[in-house]
Amino acid sequence: MLSNNNYYRLLNFPFDFFDKEKIEKDMHGNFDPKKNKQWSSLDQYYNSQSREFFKKFDYELINAELFYTPPSGRLKWHIDMNPPEDFIKINFVWGSNNHIMEWGELKKNSSMITRKTEVDSQYVSLSENDIISMKKIKIEKSALVNVGRPHRIINYSIEPRWCLCTILSYKSKRIIFDQAISDLSEYVVD
Numbered sequence: 001m002l003s004n005n006n007y008y009r010l011l012n013f014p015f016d017f018f019d020k021e022k023i024e025k026d027m028h029g030n031f032d033p034k035k036n037k038q039w040s041s042l043d044q045y046y047n048s049q050s051r052e053f054f055k056k057f058d059y060e061l062i063n064a065e066l067f068y069t070p071p072s073g074r075l076k077w078h079i080d081m082n083p084p085e086d087f088i089k090i091n092f093v094w095g096s097n098n099h100i101m102e103w104g105e106l107k108k109n110s111s112m113i114t115r116k117t118e119v120d121s122q123y124v125s126l127s128e129n130d131i132i133s134m135k136k137i138k139i140e141k142s143a144l145v146n147v148g149r150p151h152r153i154i155n156y157s158i159e160p161r162w163c164l165c166t167i168l169s170y171k172s173k174r175i176i177f178d179q180a181i182s183d184l185s186e187y188v189v190d
Helices: 020-027 048-055 177-183
Strands: 008-011 037-039 059-069 074-079 088-095 099-106 113-116 122-125 131-137 142-146 151-155 161-170
Touching: 008 131, 020 059, 020 161, 048 059, 059 074, 059 151, 099 142, 142 177, 151 161
Parallel strands: none
Antiparallel strands: 008 142, 037 059, 059 161, 074 122, 074 151, 088 142, 088 161, 099 131, 099 151, 113 122
16 A cells, blocks of 8 residues: 555554644744744754654754644645655644645646745645646644645634744755655564
């Protein structure tokens, strides 16, 4: 079953990588809680134990992004880079108890519009009409996610959804999905 899943793997790590309450406290009052918000360069929130954990795979923490999706909010279909490649992030999710992350595939002749995020990173904006939905999951703690495939977030909850995205490199290159699955196989649960 999982061999057909080119989108995500749920993870079970043996410890907490950061203090989520501190992140929320530090961000409080820094944004409109009724709108999506993104922050970048938040690697200072990871504890020393998590940095040691990444080192055993020769992974380097190159950036961390925080996404806030308000109650009943959503992030539209997108790909995190152009041209699309099967690069990974490790997402740590908390807050909302009723949300999904959904992946899809592009239909033929889809239009891919490159845009910039509010933190000046590049992404590909996609129309719902350009996507064939493939997988939907609720991330309860952490997941290895393929951000080179079309994906979106829908928060059905009355609580906000928080997601700290860990961006890693291996020997100065972004990590590909299959490599990360192999490297982190001990922690993959689904």
